[in-house]
Amino acid sequence: MENIEKFSRIDRLKLNEEHYFQSLLEQAYLIGLLSEDELEKIQFDCLAILARRAEQYNNGDSSSIQVEAAQNILTSIMFTVGLYLKTCDCPDDAIDALRKEKLETLYLYGRKQIDKMLNITKLLQGRIINDLIDTPNIFYGSTIADGINGFFKLYRQDFSAHEIHITADYPTYHEVCGLVGIEFIKQYLENIYCENSFCNHFTADCIHHLLCGYHEDYQNLLINLFEPIFITALGCVIAHADVSNLKLSFADIDYLTRIFKGASNEKTELILQSALDELRKLFSLPAYTLRYMKKGLPKIISVIENAIVLNTMDRVFLISKYPENTPVLSFSFGDKMDDELYRKIIDEIMQSQDTSTKIKIIKENIYSFADLEDILLDANLSAEDVNAVLHELTPTEIVALIKKHPMLQEIELYNLRESEVLLCNYLNDFLIALPPQQQIWIKKAAKAIDLID
Structure with missing residues (x-):
């Protein structure tokens, strides 16, 4: 009975991940979980925290702070409180916490949560940097190392906990949506970690030649490296080709085209799921990597469906290219x-x-x-x-x-x-x-x- 998910009057799916605290208050008020007086008290408590943070921000003077800076600090406060409230079992429990605890206390819990996430994220970045894919792509390494370091350098938990400060140019296979601040950076690096844990099963030369099959100038392109490696590995399993070297031939592409042509989405999903299971066994993939890859199957099904119509299957399952062998x-x-x-x-x-x-x-x-x-x-x-x-x-x-x-x-x-x-x-x-x-x-x-x- 302990595993049964708690019933909540507030629909978690209706809450905004970026503005969790604000959307929680709005939904609670709409369904009558919070009265107007309770809502006003919470708003007053937010302003009281703002006054103390503004004084700290302005070195003891809270009266001369600019409106824009004050608004930014208030957004930071609400983000921090929301970060803690997300740890509650369900939204209704978060409302109970707002009733039972002082808002200042919840804010301090949120600050501790931020510090904990910062430490975890720094450790995660270190592990990723120690095991980066060896690639000439200019966006991959520079974003993970220099870009993320820029975030840590500029991040101010007390006054702008919701800000990211960097653009995170290198795209992950699954886009990080609806998150800001340390939440965004942590999720972004978790995505990179999952992608690297798979890609590092292949040699640098193998990856390089496969990506040359995508575009010879891929090192200057803003592309996700994991996607073509993942999809081609699936293709190798399905076509009984050399998975460890990601080697597909034109005959393999023809075979894959015949396999998927006319197949329903359900049939295509079964084929891909079976291939993914083979990759799991072959590379002893950890559960978090497997979940990440499985999440991408609907996207691959759509890509294959379009490729069948356009006769471009060789742009989905790539054939490695060796520019160094091209006669000059x-x-x-x-x-x-x-x-x-x-x-x-x-x-x-x-x-x-x-x-x-x-x-x-x-x-x-x-x-x-x-x-x-x-x-x-x-x-x-x-x-x-x-x-x-x-x-x-x-x-x-x-x-x-x-x-x-x-x-x-x-x-x-x-x-x-x-x-x-x-x-x-x-x-x-x-x-x-x-x-x-x-x-x-x-x-x-x-x-x-x-x-x-």
């Missing part, structure tokens, strides 16, 4: 000709009236790619002229030009000369006129080519 093509622009000779050729081209004559002059006199690039920039060539020159070039030469003069955002063009902007536009027009497969090849080659001026 070196291209030299060569040496430039004598300045005087170059000026004569430029003059001759600019005096010519038709495109064919200009092309003939270029082919007979220009022998290095460095000089050709200068001609394209300096000879006042029309779009038709440039297009004709580009059709004379090899695919590798086209790639080199596009790598050197990529299409930029409008704001980036302000630093370029007019001739450079024109060449960028001409090259882009030339590229989009090519067959789609050729465009893809050129864009991939432009990423791999190494230009030597």
Whole structure:
């Protein structure tokens, strides 16, 4: 009988986690658990605590505090009281505590709760830092170490216990919603701890190559690292692939597509739940990590459902990529000709009236790619002229030009000369006129080519 949940007249789900104390009073008043006189007394007691905290804040003078600062301290007081009231078995018990205890006493209980949570959170952060995922992602480590340290440095329990002070840039798989102050930071780090406890079963190289399959520049992206690792691990179990190395093949992706295509949400959930149970056995996952992962299954079901419709299953279950094995093509622009000779050729081209004559002059006199690039920039060539020159070039030469003069955002063009902007536009027009497969090849080659001026 002791395990039966206590009945409460106040619906816990209707209470606001961020403003728990205020919403508790509101709900209690609405259903008649608190009278108007009792509510006024609680409000008066809050103001009495505010007066004492304002005096402490202002070094003994409570009369000259700014309205904004006073409001912030009052919010902090209500957050602190609410933090303690959350520890009561049910909302009705919290109201009983408000009746039986002085509000100052409940506030002090809340302050002790904050101190306890701070100590726990600092210990948790230390454990996480000692076992961070080895990753080049710039947001992951900097948020967990520097960002959280910034919170501890700025946090003032007596005057702004509800504030976070930092942005916590790195996103956790399950977003922390409706919490503020130390509650937010503690929950945020608990999420990170759960994610790390799973991800650390894989080597740094394995994780790196998997995330390269998501995006080669993932180290600069604001993404959650746990999600693709978790989902791909599930995929490996389902496809009977190499889970320990997160190795999926294109054949595995086809198999997963067939498995999930046409499956109901209930069937998909059973498949994922079974795979998660296999991961639990394989890695001896602790209960808190398993609960965290299980909570994500509905989200994965939705992602799979969309991927089936869009035929993008390879963006859900990732295939590892090895950028270091991509062959690098070196291209030299060569040496430039004598300045005087170059000026004569430029003059001759600019005096010519038709495109064919200009092309003939270029082919007979220009022998290095460095000089050709200068001609394209300096000879006042029309779009038709440039297009004709580009059709004379090899695919590798086209790639080199596009790598050197990529299409930029409008704001980036302000630093370029007019001739450079024109060449960028001409090259882009030339590229989009090519067959789609050729465009893809050129864009991939432009990423791999190494230009030597």
